[in-house]
Amino acid sequence: MRGIILLKLPEVFPCRIIKRINRFTVRISIGRKVTKASLNNTGRLEELLLYNASGYCLKGRGKLPYRLFAISGEKLASVIDTRMQAEAFEVALARSLIPIFRSYRLARRNIRVGSSIIDYKLEGKNELVVELKSAVLRLNDLGGYPDCPTERGRRQIEDLINYARSGGNSAIFFVTSLEGVRGITPNITADPQLYLLMEKASRAGVRMRGMNILFDPKRRNIILSNPDLPVVF
Structure with missing residues (x-):
């Protein structure tokens, strides 16, 4: 592989x-x-x-x-371990492997934006706050997020929308871990309100992309299968 x-x-x-x-x-x-x-x-x-x-x-x-x-x-x-997903993301970010963040570096973790704590602040050509989400529900050839209703997720997206509308730069980045997926999709069945908020966030200028990582049991490696997955509505 x-x-x-x-x-x-x-x-x-x-x-x-x-x-x-x-x-x-x-x-x-x-x-x-x-x-x-x-x-x-x-x-x-x-x-x-x-x-x-x-x-x-x-x-x-x-x-x-x-x-x-x-x-x-x-x-x-x-x-499926979100801590390991975050560790893999940070390694990929530091090695400039993620196209959307290629000109950025990690500045801080756990940033307050509105009423939410957002995972990262990146610095580069500008300042960018990034929320990391796990998308390991298979919906045909897409990685789905979320797999159950999430009040916290809705609140975070609302705060990122407000942050973007006030002139800030923000992104939602998804980590999936499913063989053969071609993108990420918000799961309207699990949380219809969140689906609408993600559409709203996209229109407000919140950036959205994803990456696919997998575990190779023979070599005991976490590998980056695809660093640049689109978000599909």
């Missing part, structure tokens, strides 16, 4: 999904051992966290022994 290596992971533990216990915990099996793994993704992930699905874990750093970060696909695996 062609792709640019973004992250090389340490020891990885193949696992099987048994059941999602709550938003942050999944029951898994590793070999014959049943145990628990942490999950850094508050989306529903119903199409991925299926019983007996193959997954991949790292050693846990908190109370739980493992951290589930990917679910197997046809050849490669989907990265």
Whole structure:
């Protein structure tokens, strides 16, 4: 599989999904051992966290022994861990691999914009605030966001619209992790209000693009499959 290596992971533990216990915990099996793994993704992930699905874990750093970060696909695996998605984004940004941000560098994390905390402030030819979103719901050949209603997401987009209308530069950047996708789409079925807000944001000048990353289990690499996906309404 062609792709640019973004992250090389340490020891990885193949696992099987048994059941999602709550938003942050999944029951898994590793070999014959049943145990628990942490999950850094508050989306529903119903199409991925299926019983007996193959997954991949790292050693846990908190109370739980493992951290589930990917679910197997046809050849490669989907990265569902939003912390790892953000790490991959930051590496791609620093290496100027993302066309829309090629002239920018990371200045700060967690910026207040209106009533929201937005993920990044970038500096370059101008100042740009960027909110990162995970889009790992497959909608045919597109990565969909969100997979459930999100009040926080709606509020963030409203604040980015107001920021853009007041003269600021803002962007929503999506990280998908699905083999063969050609773009990103707002999921009108999951959150119709958010869909309308994204249309409104696009008209207001909020930039929107995405990238596709995948996990290669054989080489234990997170690879950049596509750095420049369009957002399709």
